[in-house]
Amino acid sequence: xxxxxxxxxxxxxxxxxxxxxxxxxxxxxxxxxxxxxxxxxxxxxxxxxxxxxxxxxxxxxxxxxxxxxxxxxxxxxxxxxxxxxxxxxxxxxxxxxxxxxxxxxxxxxxxxxxxxxxxxxxxxxxxxxxxxxxxxxxxxxxxxxxxxxxxxxxxxxxxxxxxxxxxxxxxxxxxxxxxxxxxxxxxxxxxxxxxxxxxxxxxxxxxxxxxxxxxxxxxxxxxxxxxxxxxxxxxxxxxxxxxxxxxxxxxxxxxxxxxxxxxxxxxxxxxxxxxxxxxxxxxxxxxxxxxxxxxxxxxxxxxxxxxxxxxxxxxxxxxxxxxxxxxxxxxxxxxxxxxxxxxxxxxxxxxxxxxxxxxxxxxxxxxxxxxxxxxxxxxxxxxxxxxxxxxxxxxxxxxxxxxxxxxxxxxxxxxxxxxxxxxxxxxxxxxxxxxxxxxxxxxxxxxxxxxxx
Amino acid sequence: xxxxxxxxxxxxxxxxxxxxxxxxxxxxxxxxxxxxxxxxxxxxxxxxxxxxxxxxxxxxxxxxxxxxxxxxxxxxxxxxxxxxxxxxxxxxxxxxxxxxxxxxxxxxxxxxxxxxxxxxxxxxxxxxxxxxxxxxxxxxxxxxxxxxxxxxxxxxxxxxxxxxxxxxxxxxxxxxxxxxxxxxxxxxxxxxxxxxxxxxxxxxxxxxxxxxxxxxxxxxxxxxxxxxx
Numbered sequence: 061x062x063x064x065x066x067x068x069x070x071x072x073x074x075x076x077x078x079x080x081x082x083x084x085x086x087x088x089x090x091x092x093x094x095x096x097x098x099x100x101x102x103x104x105x106x107x108x109x110x111x112x113x114x115x116x117x118x119x120x121x122x123x124x125x126x127x128x129x130x131x132x133x134x135x136x137x138x139x140x141x142x143x144x145x146x147x148x149x150x151x152x153x154x155x156x157x158x159x160x161x162x163x164x165x166x167x168x169x170x171x172x173x174x175x176x177x178x179x180x181x182x183x184x185x186x187x188x189x190x191x192x193x194x195x196x197x198x199x200x201x202x203x204x205x206x207x208x209x210x211x212x213x214x215x216x217x218x219x220x221x222x223x224x225x226x227x228x229x230x231x232x233x234x235x236x237x238x239x240x241x242x243x244x245x246x247x248x249x250x251x252x253x254x255x256x257x258x259x260x261x262x263x264x265x266x267x268x269x270x271x272x273x274x275x276x277x278x279x280x281x282x283x284x285x286x287x288x289x290x291x292x293x294x295x296x297x298x299x300x301x302x303x304x305x306x307x308x309x310x311x312x313x314x315x316x317x318x319x320x321x322x323x324x325x326x327x328x329x330x331x332x333x334x335x336x337x338x339x340x341x342x343x344x345x346x347x348x349x350x351x352x353x354x355x356x357x358x359x360x361x362x363x364x365x366x367x368x369x370x371x372x373x374x375x376x377x378x379x380x381x382x383x384x385x386x387x388x389x390x391x392x393x394x395x396x397x398x399x400x401x402x403x404x405x406x407x408x409x410x411x412x413x414x415x416x417x418x419x420x421x422x423x424x425x426x427x428x429x430x431x432x433x434x435x436x437x438x439x440x441x442x443x444x445x446x447x448x449x450x451x452x453x454x455x456x457x458x459x460x461x462x463x464x465x466x467x468x469x470x471x472x473x474x475x476x477x478x479x480x481x482x483x484x485x486x487x488x489x490x491x492x493x494x495x496x497x498x499x500x501x502x503x504x505x506x507x508x509x510x511x512x513x
Numbered sequence: 514x515x516x517x518x519x520x521x522x523x524x525x526x527x528x529x530x531x532x533x534x535x536x537x538x539x540x541x542x543x544x545x546x547x548x549x550x551x552x553x554x555x556x557x558x559x560x561x562x563x564x565x566x567x568x569x570x571x572x573x574x575x576x577x578x579x580x581x582x583x584x585x586x587x588x589x590x591x592x593x594x595x596x597x598x599x600x601x602x603x604x605x606x607x608x609x610x611x612x613x614x615x616x617x618x619x620x621x622x623x624x625x626x627x628x629x630x631x632x633x634x635x636x637x638x639x640x641x642x643x644x645x646x647x648x649x650x651x652x653x654x655x656x657x658x659x660x661x662x663x664x665x666x667x668x669x670x671x672x673x674x675x676x677x678x679x680x681x682x683x684x685x686x687x688x689x690x691x692x693x694x695x696x697x698x699x700x701x702x703x704x705x706x707x708x709x710x711x712x713x714x715x716x717x718x719x720x721x722x723x724x725x726x727x728x729x730x731x732x733x734x735x736x737x738x739x740x741x742x
């Protein structure tokens with residue numbers, strides 16, 4: 061029999077106390093593992109994996125707000141850009157892909173108030189995160205978003221509303237709690253496979269459709285003012301825009317004259333009248349992305365942000381600290397469970413004095429009984445830790461589909477966070493620390509006294 | 514010689530700081546394979562003597578030679594190892610570890626000797642004491658007689674040169690008394706182990722050819738004149 065098996069016998073002898081103390085450790089470790097799994101999932105969403113574009117271009121304002129509104133769709137957009145700016149951007153030879161996006165409307169409150177994203181086919185043709193392309197789980201006979209009022213929906217939108225390809229829905233204007241419903245009915249032509257990104261919670265419409273909706277077309281004078289402001293330093297582009305606006309103004313006036321309120325509105329809207337909220341830009345190289353980012357910093361009415369940096373800053377400043385606090389709290393739970401092991405073993409020492417005396421009388425050295433008690437606390441710590449580790453991953457694996465369905469967060473219960481490898485050496489040290497004092501008591505046991513006790 | 518005590522003095526320091534002499538033995542010896550009963554009054558120092566012989570306590574002065582080696586000057590870890598290898602113990606209260614089965618208690622006796630654990634020998638010892646059907650039973654499931662028989666088997670686990678038995682029949686019912694006594698004596702004889710059995714019971718002592726009264730060779734007052742180690 062080696063010292064470890066003797067220690068294990070002692071653990072078995074105090075079965076209930078050992079089980080409870082080990083469960084205590086297991087609880088702490090379970091929480092730690094879950095925290096790491098959830099943190100991993102959140103980090104996955106909020107880091108470079110969340111988008112496969114170099115830059116987000118939008119109206120000048122807060123970097124963070126632009127990313128939160130255009131990538132995560134959790135903030136209202138800052139302001140709009142002229143659609144013509146998309147054309148300007150595409151003229152840049154270093155721009156590989158530029159995908160326009162228009163936000164602002166939502167599905168009805170009873171349909172979950174999911175954000176509406178007006179975009180083009182290019183959005184689906186390109187990767188949404190590095191090496192990941194959209195996949196369709198359900199598709200109508202028509203190709204997706206070929207019709208003006210065709211819609212593609214994310215997996216969570218579909219599961220929440222029970223929508224499928226071929227179903228129809230309408231949307232509300234302006235904000236999630238708006239009561240202004242657009243008259244147009246949209247037809248779902250495709251349901252996307254779950255991506256674990258905000259796309260799961262989004263409804264995609266044809267960008268052209270967005271311009272036909274009530275309230276989306278501004279008065280010409282208002283548009284002209286914005287264009288003069290935006291293109292103030294580019295008279296040539298401004299002139300092009302003003303020419304188009306003059307045409308719209310004339311058509312709308314004629315429409316009023318002949319009693320046709322639709323004239324000058326609708327699908328034939330010229331580009332100068334259109335606005336977009338953001339542009340996803342993929343450059344031909346990282347260097348050119350850096351160059352465009354710098355160029356837009358000076359003087360332009362638009363700005364380009366790296367989709368990672370503001371979030372990283374947010375993570376570091378706020379979420380990172382919250383995570384650290386949670387890690388500290390969980391570590392404290394583990395430390396408290398370590399103390400409970402100490403109390404349990406230390407309290408048992410008086411009962412075990414005789415056993416220790418017997419072992420010493422049989423020839424066990426002081427160092428042997430010291431090691432036996434130390435091994436016992438270590439076994440409890442590591443055993444509890446292993447149990448907690450398994451519990452944590454089993455819970456994560458079991459709950460992943462539910463969490464994913466409710467939040468869109470893709471929990472990977474099978475993934476092992478590198479910090480988990482640190483957990484077991486820490487538990488080993490904790491076991492040794494909490495076992496030290498009881499082990500010292502065993503070490504100092506007077507054999508003659510113990511045998512007479 | 515299996516056991517030689519030479520000029521052994523042992524005293525305790527009392528809480529008030531005074532020295533309480535317990536052992537003062539000029540010479541005591543047992544030859545290899547000899548069996549002796551040691552009788553004496555309560556508080557006469559019998560248990561202290563056994564602890565000194567086994568190396569659990571060290572004498573203030575003198576030599577404690579067990580199987581040819583003076584264990585008194587040895588460092589504690591060496592004494593512990595020597596005790597495990599050369600000295601067997603049978604206690605009055607059996608002192609089996611409650612979480613260990615009969616077989617494990619015997620194996621435990623082997624574990625601290627530094628030699629490889631010999632399971633076959635452990636089983637044969639338990640068979641020898643008639644417990645072949647109780648190998649995997651915990652002490653609490655066994656009668657007191659059976660527990661003491663396990664204790665006897667354990668004491669022989671490391672093939673000791675000397676067996677110290679501290680009133681092994683005191684807590685055993687009369688029916689088992691003779692059985693235990695004979696078992697201890699016969700086992701020692703079979704393995705040529707020197708036996709020193711402390712007992713109060715005259716009927717037990719009288720079964721031995723050699724009966725030593727502690728008061729005949731222990732003169733605690735001698736300890737007063739010695740300087741402690």
